[in-house]
Amino acid sequence: MVNKMPALKPFLYERPSSLEQLTALLADHAGMVPGYLSGGTDLLVAMRTGKDSPELVVDLKGLPNLRGINRCEDGKLWIGALATIHSLEVNKTIRSQITLLFEAAQSLGSWQVRNRGTIGGNLANGAPTANTAAPLLALDAEILTWSPVGKRRIPVASFWLGARKTALHTGEIITGVEIPLKQGSSSAYTKLGPRKAMDIAIASAAVVLSLDRGIIQEVRIAMGGAGPTPLRARSAEAYLTGRPALAENLIQAGKLAASESNPRTSTRATREYRLSVIPVLVERSIRSALKRQEGLVEENGGEDR
């Protein structure tokens, strides 16, 4: 009766329950590149299609202190690497203060995938279109890691090294993400796919900004699918800073952002199409974030909603 299975090639599955155990496990299997399993929504697909075939699969879900979403004393928000994408969607702080991450989480894959997939996995995967990547880049987040040789804090800006290449060393795991929470800033994430659901982004734009009396004070713009890694649109940011939030400036920022991109042609979209829509996505993300500034003003004005 069981001769139909299994579809996956054999491997050794381990589920360490402490970092010490993980250290020992890696030492015992030195020379093997472990496949780290958290949600499995990327790893098991890669294994099924033969794109990856690790002999050792290490389930990280037994490790302590990698779950949860908490405010730190220094005003930052810590998200454990094992926090599921769905847990980001329903978290009140993220919904109200880090809207772009909420929007990115909500538009990732299916609910089933969001229930299993984790923020750590989404980042470690290294895809330039990963939903959480551009938002974290725009948020100036830090990625916290652990490996047997020690812990690291990696600023997101230096996390992606190239196409599906990250700063993670072999054996190193992401333990969490820290996001600075700033009063008065608003944000937005816009993703473009051929359908209204279930698509990997053709391109995306993430924006975080603050406004003072109509003048853009601080703005960070990140783009997904605009190059081999998630990219900051720094000249667009520089252009907008100190300028009034007028339509023409938004359009100009979009154009600058496109000039900073270097997308590729893939089976999902051509380079030309990506270059055409990036300015629109950037412009619309800025506009949404600006609209939310109005909301902030109203909230500060004491309107209880």
Place this chain on the structure above:
Amino acid sequence: MKKTVVLTVNDVKHRETLLHNLTLLEYLRESLGLKGVKEGCGMGDCAACTVLLDEIPVNACLTLAVEADGCRITTIEGLCKDGRMSELQQAFIEHGAVQCGYCSPGMILTAQGLLAENPDPTEPDVRRALEGNLCRCTGYQSIVAAVLDVAGKRIKRKGSWA
């Protein structure tokens, strides 16, 4: 390579020694004979294999059976209690939400998960929850209506008890 795990499937505890590379989908279908768990793509793209893992809808094709050690799993076969169908199952029949039926188990379990998390969903909430459950026959309208109907009836009932 095998591991001994304990899985509670549809309220029955199973102590099993399982291959590491066995997916939860394969275990449920082939070892337990729960054929209501359907494989549509094997890659998490269609959600036909949705089961509830500790009440939460997941793709059984993207879950290793050993990962579910200590968990409670509900498949479509577990929704009938004492030979009676659940409200969602009934509603799917009454709303004509079933055609070829291949997506139905996954749809119903996802809806079950939704109503557990959000007893009063809006239509967009229902659509968002079901967005990964592909259906080629129905156009989804009757499915969404069935889920909303169950939610509405439950709320009405609660209201009348209060």
Place this chain on the structure above:
Amino acid sequence: MTKDTLIGKGLLRVDAAEKVTGMAEYTGDLDLAGVLEAEMLTSPYAYARIRSIDVSRALSLDGVIEVMTGNDIKGLYGPMVKDRPVLAQGVVRFAGEPVAAVAATSKQIAKRAVELIDVQYEQLKPVLTHEEALSPTAPLLHEGLMDYEKEITANVIAGTNICNHFKIRKGDVEKGFAESDYVLEETYEVPRNHHVCLETYSVIAQFEKEGTLHLWTCNQSPYVLQRALAALFNMPWNKVRITIPTLGGGFGSRVYPSVEPAIVALAQRSGHKPVRLTLSREQDFYRITNHGCTATIKTGVRKDGTIMARQLVTYWDTGAYADCGPLVVRNSGFTSAGPYRIENVKIDAYCVYTNRPVATAFRGYGIPHVTWAYECHLNRIAHELGLDPLEIRLKNVIQDGDRSHTGEKMVAVGMKDCLEQVAKAANWKPGTKPAVVDLGDGRYRSLGLACSWKGTMRHHATSATVRVLEEGSVEVNCSNVDMGQGSSTIYAQIAAEELGIPVEQVTVRHPDTFITPYDRTTSASRGTFHGGNAVMNAARDAWQQVAVYAAKVFRCHPDDVKAENGLIIDPETGHKYAFGDILNKAVIGGVDVIGRGNSYMEGGTGLDRETGQGANPTSFWMYAAQIVDLEVDTRTGQTTVHKIFAASDVGRAINETNCVQQIHGGVTMGLGIALSEELTFDDKGRILNNNFHDYKIQTCMDVPPIEAILVEVPHPLGPYGAKGLGEAPVGPVAPAVADAVANAAGIWIRRLPMTPERLLEAFRKDGK
């Protein structure tokens, strides 16, 4: 009349309970003792000669029972042209073509064995498009084409890659163009699509005692398979048993044999053990696909919109083997001038071999392809003439008493009714162009309209038996397959109606060629019409027998006997009796009654090979008209569909819910074809997107509310006036979407699907 009480009601599906509880058994759910698992080695090349195959390493693997190649099994199969080997013989003609087959004790071993088979290929330059295939320098993909056995439908052209040339010659198109005020010629394209049954293909074959072949398969036409396998394996028909479990969709992809012959061949060599093949999703995409089509259409009109002449030349990429391609080309061909009164029509439709995967029937049988061409084209003409799309249609639409383009005198034509009712629902007044709403930021919203017609097949036979068991429960046997469209519910309803019993008392058996009688095919939306007539006639036959028994008991005339709610009424006394009481009283020791019914009708005709003329090529016609309300974003090319109004002429709704379901499903499929679905290939003829994240069917976030409108123009030959409708709603969606895009943003799209990227490119070219 107390009759008709069950007809028209939205009765619940008889198979829904087993489906929502997970109890329904699909082919892949069957457990057979000792089953062996099969796997196929398929060609990585679209066109290559096989120099050598070495299976020795695969054979020596523990657990491998059998390894077969084309050397082990001769014979060709194919429904229209017998051009296809069970396993490639010396040459592979598409990437994905089975070259070797393995049976082993586990799937894992079978897969490993496949990896150990060594095939040496000599690559040839593949012919990937119809243009390449028709070039004078193209290789002949089937050198033996003229020698193959073939059906009369396949009008092959010697020395070419054309496996059917279908023609219509009616009137004089050149004269018609000359008499026109305006002539427009355009070319439209539809790429290859995939059916996407949620259940991947699964088949189990076993040689049982006395040389009986037993096949369990998710095929939608058991008798087609029975005869094809019997011919291929040289067996009498009564030794070939095809059992059809529950189907997880069909949509035309499962009418003809595909992987079955190879699995039967393995089973033949595996003793009496069953052999099973279940395809992965990636493999399923290669098994069979829809046709790609390029249509050049030319129409001449008078200023007032009267169509004077229409000419179409269509090329169909049917892939490496003909399958039913020649019939798709013919049956869409004779409808391809559209549901309009046109005196001068010239059609040339070519079915062309290429080195691509095999194309087959797809919900609509080529009609969505030609509808895309003739409806977009008509909307363009309306625009050029300053007429609105509704007006130009109402002016030309085919009606009762008109002659079709094959010369058929049309009856019970619901085309105009569909147009009028859909326009009313969407509040579209004839003579007024739909308004454009500027939503800001480059977004515009408007409406679009299109319609379509579709024939079914000829008057082919479908038989049914209805068995009344003594105690009054009833069994319906019919081989028309319920693949999700709901035919078993319709049959239960009809049997119950005719016998005067509650639907719950009826069981509809799954098709099984050892039990259920002959049916031509489950295709062409013919299940309700043909299966329905067969079941109706069988139930009437059964009732007449019951009535004779009852008359004997009641001492009355059989015509005076009636039944209601499962009880037989004595006309004299009005007393009611259980079926069992009567039958047992009439026949000592009891008896079951078997009624027989057939749907066959005289008078069907073929179509003349040179002129395409024929008075009765189809049992009935289907009509559909739709209006799409959408928003288009001219800055990204994205579309958001807000609503679709969909009218279909169903003849008479036997089951309202089923009809609505068919419309919802057909429209949704049409919307995928319109916006997001396309099989993409690399330059070696391999499918790039054979998975669900890159082959994009519509999700529930994409599909808008669909308002289904049931138009009822009773068909004189249909059961209770009913006819089929499943395919017709697919075709109008894409041209209606295109019309809405044109009305909203002024661009005219000619190639599907209308992805954001393709629309944006069109806006750019248009200077928007």
